[in-house]
Amino acid sequence: MNTKKFWFLVTLGVCQVSSSPVSFCPEDSDVCFQWAVPEAGNENIYFQIDAPTSYQWIGLGIGKKMAGAAMFLMYEDGQGNVTVSNRDGKGHSMPLLGDQDSISLLDGSGVKDGRMIANVLYKNSGNFDFSGSSDWIMAKKEGTPLASVDPDVSIAVHDSHSAFSVNLAQASVALDSNPFSESSDEESDVSGGDATGVTETNSNPNTNLILAHGVILTVVFVAVYPLGSLLMPWLGKWYIHGAWQMVGFLAMWAGFGIGYVVSSDLDIFFDQTHTRLGVVVVALLGMQPILGLLHHIQYRRQGMRGAFGHVHIWYGRALIIMGMVNGGLGLQLTGASDVYVIVYSVVAGISALTYAAYSTFKAIKTEKTEKKK
Known part of the structure; x- marks a missing residue:
């Protein structure tokens, strides 16, 4: 195990002891996600998207399928940081711009050592239940950077996608604050993995x-x-x-x-x-x-x-x-x-x-x- 991956996993272990976020890297993928839900129960949810800069964009969505899903797209902004766009899924077509006021890009986000990291706070308005098992989807597209700060930039069709169920009851954290700020400072090089609380429900079609x-x-x-x-x-x-x-x-x-x-x-x-x-x-x-x-x-x-x-x-x-x-x-x-x-x-x-x-x-x-x- 290389040093980067070692420290990333150690950091995850510390986080799980003290704040218990759920982490997940889909099989045969170098993209990783983390989720954390404050114990206060104010419907906020924190999540992290971590992916190599070889991807043009990465999408994480709440829902079983694209239609009706709340989609969060991450891509490079061309200024050393990332842009996160909240969009509404409309089926197998480019999602439309959603309410940008419902998301906040937190400390620790940016582009470092060939990876994009987005630490995001999503302010749920009662549309989703984060108290137990929750359906999520992801999609990714490789290619040249979009290099845009525009949350409504056009994107190409994804190369692949997957779906999974996240048990957010296991992602409870004590404080309603950024739980990823420390882990984002560590270099990560994770090429796959599994996490208790996450179950893949559907992978890419053959x-x-x-x-x-x-x-x-x-x-x-x-x-x-x-x-x-x-x-x-x-x-x-x-x-x-x-x-x-x-x-x-x-x-x-x-x-x-x-x-x-x-x-x-x-x-x-x-x-x-x-x-x-x-x-x-x-x-x-x-x-x-x-x-x-x-x-x-x-x-x-x-x-x-x-x-x-x-x-x-x-x-x-x-x-x-x-x-x-x-x-x-x-x-x-x-x-x-x-x-x-x-x-x-x-x-x-x-x-x-x-x-x-x-x-x-x-x-x-x-x-x-x-x-x-």
């Missing part, structure tokens, strides 16, 4: 599931569906077209199922543009096999494309384009880097334009042929 969801549906909407729709005019074999599209259809539902699991875990199912549009597109595409069958039956009877055929073709084309657009919204929702967004946009754009151009050309040619008949 990133492999998010990746699988994105890859499957990208392949389906950017490649499988467009190519499958062109197989019919190319080969003239309805069963090849139908079999190919059915493979894409089943893959689409598999990707949708994975997306449902992930979005439910994040509590954003049908709560964001991406998830809403995704549900609509997939649900509408559920009609395509039926429309395709009706088109086939009508074509065999009439020997030419009828109403069901036109609906099946143009309905499908519109939904394929909508699916491509929604893929871009999905990348935006995950906070993907500009490189991924650009690559997807270029590939999807080329696919969409090529598909639209060929489809239009083929439609005009088919219409002329049928008129000659």
